[in-house]
Amino acid sequence: MYDDTRLTEGDVASMNTKISAKGVDVFYGDNHAIKDVNVEIKDKTVTAFIGPSGCGKSTFLRCINRMNDTIDVCRVTGDIRLDGEDINDKRVDPVQLRARVGMVFQKPNPFPKSIYDNIAYGPRIHGLARNKAELDEIVEKSLRRGAIWDEVKDRLNAPGTGLSGGQQQRLCIARAVATQPEVLLMDEPCSALDPIATGQVEELIDELRQSYSVVIVTHSMQQAARVSQKTAFFHLGNLVEYGDTGDIFTKPEDPRTEAYITGRIG
Amino acid sequence: MTDATTPTPKRASLLAVDERTRKRNAAEARFKIYGIVAICVGVLSLVVLLAAILSNGIPAFQRTVVQVPVTVTQEQYDAAESTLFKTKEYEGLFVAALSAELTSAGIEADISSGALERLVGKVGNNLRQFYTANEVQLGQEVLFEVPAASRIDRYFKGTLAVENITADNRFIQPQDLDVAEAMKDAGLMATVFDWNFITGVDTGVDNPGGAGIGASVLGSLLMMFVVLFLALPIGVAASIYLEEFAPKNRLTDFIEVNISNLAAVPSIVFGILGLAVFIQYMHLPQSAPLVGGFVLTLMTLPTIIISTRASLKSVPPSIRDAALGVGASKMQAVFHHVLPLAAPGILTGTIIGLAQALGETAPLLLIGMVGFVARYPETFLGGLEGPNSALPAQIYNWVSRSDAVFTEKAWGGIIILLIFLLTMNIIAILLRRRFERRW
Numbered sequence: 001m002y003d004d005t006r007l008t009e010g011d012v013a014s015m016n017t018k019i020s021a022k023g024v025d026v027f028y029g030d031n032h033a034i035k036d037v038n039v040e041i042k043d044k045t046v047t048a049f050i051g052p053s054g055c056g057k058s059t060f061l062r063c064i065n066r067m068n069d070t071i072d073v074c075r076v077t078g079d080i081r082l083d084g085e086d087i088n089d090k091r092v093d094p095v096q097l098r099a100r101v102g103m104v105f106q107k108p109n110p111f112p113k114s115i116y117d118n119i120a121y122g123p124r125i126h127g128l129a130r131n132k133a134e135l136d137e138i139v140e141k142s143l144r145r146g147a148i149w150d151e152v153k154d155r156l157n158a159p160g161t162g163l164s165g166g167q168q169q170r171l172c173i174a175r176a177v178a179t180q181p182e183v184l185l186m187d188e189p190c191s192a193l194d195p196i197a198t199g200q201v202e203e204l205i206d207e208l209r210q211s212y213s214v215v216i217v218t219h220s221m222q223q224a225a226r227v228s229q230k231t232a233f234f235h236l237g238n239l240v241e242y243g244d245t246g247d248i249f250t251k252p253e254d255p256r257t258e259a260y261i262t263g264r265i266g
Numbered sequence: 267m268t269d270a271t272t273p274t275p276k277r278a279s280l281l282a283v284d285e286r287t288r289k290r291n292a293a294e295a296r297f298k299i300y301g302i303v304a305i306c307v308g309v310l311s312l313v314v315l316l317a318a319i320l321s322n323g324i325p326a327f328q329r330t331v332v333q334v335p336v337t338v339t340q341e342q343y344d345a346a347e348s349t350l351f352k353t354k355e356y357e358g359l360f361v362a363a364l365s366a367e368l369t370s371a372g373i374e375a376d377i378s379s380g381a382l383e384r385l386v387g388k389v390g391n392n393l394r395q396f397y398t399a400n401e402v403q404l405g406q407e408v409l410f411e412v413p414a415a416s417r418i419d420r421y422f423k424g425t426l427a428v429e430n431i432t433a434d435n436r437f438i439q440p441q442d443l444d445v446a447e448a449m450k451d452a453g454l455m456a457t458v459f460d461w462n463f464i465t466g467v468d469t470g471v472d473n474p475g476g477a478g479i480g481a482s483v484l485g486s487l488l489m490m491f492v493v494l495f496l497a498l499p500i501g502v503a504a505s506i507y508l509e510e511f512a513p514k515n516r517l518t519d520f521i522e523v524n525i526s527n528l529a530a531v532p533s534i535v536f537g538i539l540g541l542a543v544f545i546q547y548m549h550l551p552q553s554a555p556l557v558g559g560f561v562l563t564l565m566t567l568p569t570i571i572i573s574t575r576a577s578l579k580s581v582p583p584s585i586r587d588a589a590l591g592v593g594a595s596k597m598q599a600v601f602h603h604v605l606p607l608a609a610p611g612i613l614t615g616t617i618i619g620l621a622q623a624l625g626e627t628a629p630l631l632l633i634g635m636v637g638f639v640a641r642y643p644e645t646f647l648g649g650l651e652g653p654n655s656a657l658p659a660q661i662y663n664w665v666s667r668s669d670a671v672f673t674e675k676a677w678g679g680i681i682i683l684l685i686f687l688l689t690m691n692i693i694a695i696l697l698r699r700r701f702e703r704r705w
Contacts, residue, residue: 070590072514099593109584111603121602122592172588179592 018043018183018213019064024078026059026068033059035237037078041183041230046205046214048224048245051234052260057217060234061185064215065101066094082183099126102176106188108168110160110175115152118160118171119143122179138178146174147204166197173204177212184208186216190223202227221261225249233257319680325423326678329460329475330414332386332449336363336393337407343397353390356397357382360389360410364454371452375445384442386412387473413462414455416475416671418446422457425670463678467640468660474671477664479679481639485555485654486624486686492559492650493566493623498616500563501570508571509578510600529568536565537629545633553634553653561633562623569622573615577608610701617694621687627658635659657683 019041026034034056041047049057059068066087068074080087087097099122110118119139122128129135139156143149148170152163160171169189176184186205190198205227208214218224224231225245232242233254241248241257252258278284283291338359346355361377368375377385389412397404413419417438420426431440449455466478512518540561544550550557581604589599630636636659643649655663657679664676 065591067587067590070586095593095595097593098591103587103591105584105587105591107584109582109588111585111588112607121589121594125592125594125598125602175588175592 016043017041018083019215020081020084021060021063022079022081024060024063024076024080026056026063026077027075028059028071029073033237034063037239039232039239039242041213041215043182043213044209044211045230046209046216046228047230047232048228049215049217049232049234050219050221050224050260051240053219055234056237057232057234058187060239061187061215061217064183064185065098065103067098067103069094099179100181101183101185102179102181104169104172104176104184104186104189107192108165108172110163110168110171112159112161114157115143115160115163115171116156118175119178122175126179128180142174142178143171145177145208146170147200147207148174164197166193166200169193169197169201170204173201173208177208181212183213183215186214188217188219191219198223221249233260235260319677319684322674323677323679323681325425326674326681327460327463328423328457329462330419330422330455330457331411332364332414332455334360334364334367334410334412334454335407336360336410338393338397338404340404343401343404346394353388353394355390356393357388357390360393360412367452367454368449371448371454373445373448373452375448381439381442381445383415384436384438385415385418385445387415411458413475414446416473416669418442418455419475420671421446422450423674425674463675464682467642468638468655468663469640470638471667471669474667474669474675477672477675479657479660479675479682481642482655482657482660482679483682484642484649485558485635485639486656486658488555488649488654489559489562489656490620490624492556493562493620494616496559496563497566497570497619501567501616502574502612504567505571505574505578506600506605509575510604511596525568525571529572532628533565533626534628534632536561537632539564540629541632551651551653553637553655554651555635555654555656556650557633558630558635558656559650561629562626565626565629566619566623569619570612570616573618574608574612577611577615578604580611581607610698613697614694617690617697621690621694624686624690625658625683627656627662630656630659631662636663638663657686 017040019039021037021039021041024034024037025032037060049061051057062068063076063080064082064087068076076088082097082101086092111121113121116139119142120129120135123135123138129138140149140153143152148167151167152158152171160168163171169192173184173186173189189205190201193201202223205214205216209229216224216227228245230243231245231248233240233248233252233256235256241252241254243253248257249261252261336359342359346352346359349355357379361382364382365377368377375381382389389410392412393410396408396410415437417426421428421438421443426438428440428443431438431443433439446455462476463478464483465480466476467481469477508518508521540557544557544560545552550560585603585607586599589603590596594602635654635656637653637655639653639655639660643652643654661676661679661683664672664679667673
């Protein structure tokens with residue numbers, strides 16, 4: 001059915017578990033948004049969360065760096081571990097967690113500051129650079145990681161908001177990697193981008209896999225197939241199926257997964 | 267199911283306007299007319315208001331003066347200083363100089379002491395003060411500019427008619443006006459810009475023309491200083507806490523509703539609160555700009571809180587997410603990213619709140635800031651604690667006095683007040699334009 005779908009060839013490079021979630025439930029007030037999700041996310045792997053709108057994939061993503069803390073009515077129960085440490089432990093400061101688990105949002109959201117300051121902000125508040133030279137180095141490295149260095153190296157003092165949508169999103173990815181995270185969460189990073197910018201970002205995601213564990217939420221099944229090695233299918237707050245991307249798209253076990261990827265529900 | 271056999275209804279021609287459309291168009295045209303009429307009424311009343319203020323107020327900035335060259339020698343000075351009634355001697359010297367000028371201009375006039383007083387008031391002290399301060403000018407010709415009596419001033423401004431002067435009037439006689447006319451023609455009398463109105467202090471009924479608004483402008487500025495330094499930090503801190511940190515529950519809802527209510531409380535209520543709390547309970551000085559500033563702070567706080575919260579709300583949440591996402595703490599997200607973006611809105615709200623406070627009279631009446639202020643304070647702290655008036659209170663005070671010159675001064679004071687308000691609003695608009703951001 002998806003002739004244009006190219007399944008990623010690369011095997012899962014590492015079998016180390018980076019994030020493990022056990023029995024995670026999320027409530028928005030009385031609404032039970034996530035129901036008993038268990039998942040093990042591998043290191044140096046791109047994991048895609050797919051599913052129809054409102055199925056809870058973004059909500060679950062936001063649990064991983066505790067962004068749901070900022071929503072008053074949201075309550076998370078269950079056990080999420082990063083490298084075996086419980087991230088919801090009382091002793092964990094979400095600020096430290098978020099430095100290790102970076103996030104890229106659906107809509108490109110650069111700060112209305114210069115390109116340089118956009119990247120330098122994270123390293124500055126976490127004290128990653130001892131002096132200006134080190135900071136310059138981090139900025140350059142991050143922008144190169146974000147595959148945007150060549151486009152912006154001559155105008156680092158221009159405002160980040162003046163870039164095109166695709167450039168802004170790559171700037172946001174560069175900003176996220178600047179704090180030297182171990183995990184990158186991406187919440188539909190390409191939904192506001194045109195196909196060319198999407199292609200660039202997808203290429204970038206594949207490169208980022210060398211260094212990070214990447215979790216991407218996407219509406220596009222082709223995108224999941226193109227960039228991910230592992231895929232999780234969410235439906236109505238349940239994690240229906242989780243496995244190698246190739247298996248999910250070619251021989252799904254659950255009838256709901258099959259119905260979704262063949263376009264019958266969603 | 268659509269029935270394929272149903273004949274399509276006959277359509278009217280596009281070139282003819284049908285009944286419904288005609289009605290709709292008529293309603294639209296009527297609405298436009300209402301709008302234009304409303305705007306015309308608004309503009310017209312503004313024009314009338316401004317015209318009335320300007321025509322009545324501009325004369326307050328002008329003053330008729332008598333210009334007489336006077337030469338006082340060292341001997342005359344020493345002689346005058348050795349007598350008992352020194353100012354009387356100086357008056358004699360002035361009269362001598364004036365009558366010499368009148369004679370050379372061919373004007374015949376009686377300038378006995380009574381007539382001189384009706385013309386320029388008491389001038390002896392002016393001369394004495396000048397020469398004791400500038401002894402080097404002795405023996406040289408000095409052009410003295412002495413303010414003309416207020417009736418003469420009013421005559422030239424057209425607010426005093428000759429017919430209304432009775433024979434027993436001790437302030438002015440019809441022949442004085444003839445002399446004044448002649449002096450004006452001879453260049454001995456002129457209408458000049460009255461700096462004293464802007465820099466001077468209030469005067470009593472004996473010298474209404476000399477009243478100035480300077481001291482009450484200073485009183486108002488001191489109050490604005492107090493308001494700015496209290497209301498801005500308190501208001502901004504309260505709104506940041508309420509908007510960004512406070513949990514959303516019944517209590518914060520209750521506080522929010524009450525802040526909105528406070529903004530609608532009549533200002534005189536704040537005045538009586540200030541009287542009861544600051545003056546009667548805390549025994550702070552009466553009529554002091556410090557207390558006035560406290561009262562106006564209470565009044566301005568809700569305005570600042572409401573506008574600050576609105577501008578914090580208008581910062582897109584994606585900016586907060588972005589900051590939190592790279593590991594900024596809540597406070598860093600607010601102070602590094604949200605607050606700078608909200609700053610123009612906060613400043614605009616603050617300036618509008620200040621402008622409101624500047625024009626407020628009612629609370630000042632209750633804490634006694636309508637007194638007679640005939641002196642500038644000597645120090646900054648003394649200015650805060652000592653009795654003073656404020657611009658609108660001074661205007662109110664002048665209007666309630668009987669002399670027509672004070673009424674004219676009141677109109678002039680309104681012009682100054684409006685200039686202040688206009689300046690503040692322009693600053694607010696410029697700030698908004700300057701810092702408006704795209705994201």
